[in-house]
Amino acid sequence: MERTMQEITAAYSVQEQWAEMPMAEYIAGYRDFGRVRGYCRECSRYGNCWACPPYDFDETALPEGYAAISLLATVITPSEGVTLTPETADPIIRRERERLDRMLLKMEREAAVPAHTAMAFFAGTCLLCPPEHCTRREGRPCHHPESIRPSLEALGFDVARTTSGLFGIDLQWDSPDTPPAYLTLLSALACSGHSRF
Numbered sequence: 001m002e003r004t005m006q007e008i009t010a011a012y013s014v015q016e017q018w019a020e021m022p023m024a025e026y027i028a029g030y031r032d033f034g035r036v037r038g039y040c041r042e043c044s045r046y047g048n049c050w051a052c053p054p055y056d057f058d059e060t061a062l063p064e065g066y067a068a069i070s071l072l073a074t075v076i077t078p079s080e081g082v083t084l085t086p087e088t089a090d091p092i093i094r095r096e097r098e099r100l101d102r103m104l105l106k107m108e109r110e111a112a113v114p115a116h117t118a119m120a121f122f123a124g125t126c127l128l129c130p131p132e133h134c135t136r137r138e139g140r141p142c143h144h145p146e147s148i149r150p151s152l153e154a155l156g157f158d159v160a161r162t163t164s165g166l167f168g169i170d171l172q173w174d175s176p177d178t179p180p181a182y183l184t185l186l187s188a189l190a191c192s193g194h195s196r197f
């Protein structure tokens with residue numbers, strides 16, 4: 001049964017934490033390109049979504065073009081009486097991704113002052129079209145190229161190591177027996193200057 005926006009809003013609360021560091025430090029401590037890319041290759045969206053690898057640019061060189069990265073951990077905790085199942089979690093994740101992606105694109109625009117560039121990284125794959133309708137499957141151009149961004153994991157960064165090492169948050173994985181107690185979304189903004197502020 002489809003949930004109303006009010007029901008989705010009442011089903012969870014959100015806590016956010018930011019961490020900032022030089023990009024070179026983040027690359028040295030948290031990128032494990034070969035291993036993480038191996039996980040991407042096992043995903044059905046690999047090569048089937050324009051936001052996902054493989055890319056037509058050098059994704060190992062891309063982060064090195066930025067001086068600093070601001071990482072945002074968003075922890076979603078279900079309200080009392082709500083169990084996180086695919087049915088309850090999917091609309092919550094979609095709603096939070098829409099909010100976060102909008103916010104990050106705005107920050108990206110505002111950070112891109114003269115002589116500086118900025119790039120947002122979203123917390124996962126593209127959610128703008130149903131996966132089976134992504135135009136990459138037919139080799140046609142993306143419907144919304146201005147609104148898609150890669151995720152950190154798509155560029156080889158270890159999300160679990162990032163959330164535990166920088167935020168003290170252990171990722172919880174979905175399992176048939178034990179639903180997760182919370183969900184964590186990791187997004188970021190890279191800047192050619194030193195800070196997002």
Ligand code: SF4
Pocket residue numbers: 049050051126127128129130131133134135136141142143144145148
């Ligand atoms: S906006 Fe649509 S066409 Fe573009 S990457 Fe996302 S799903 Fe694919």
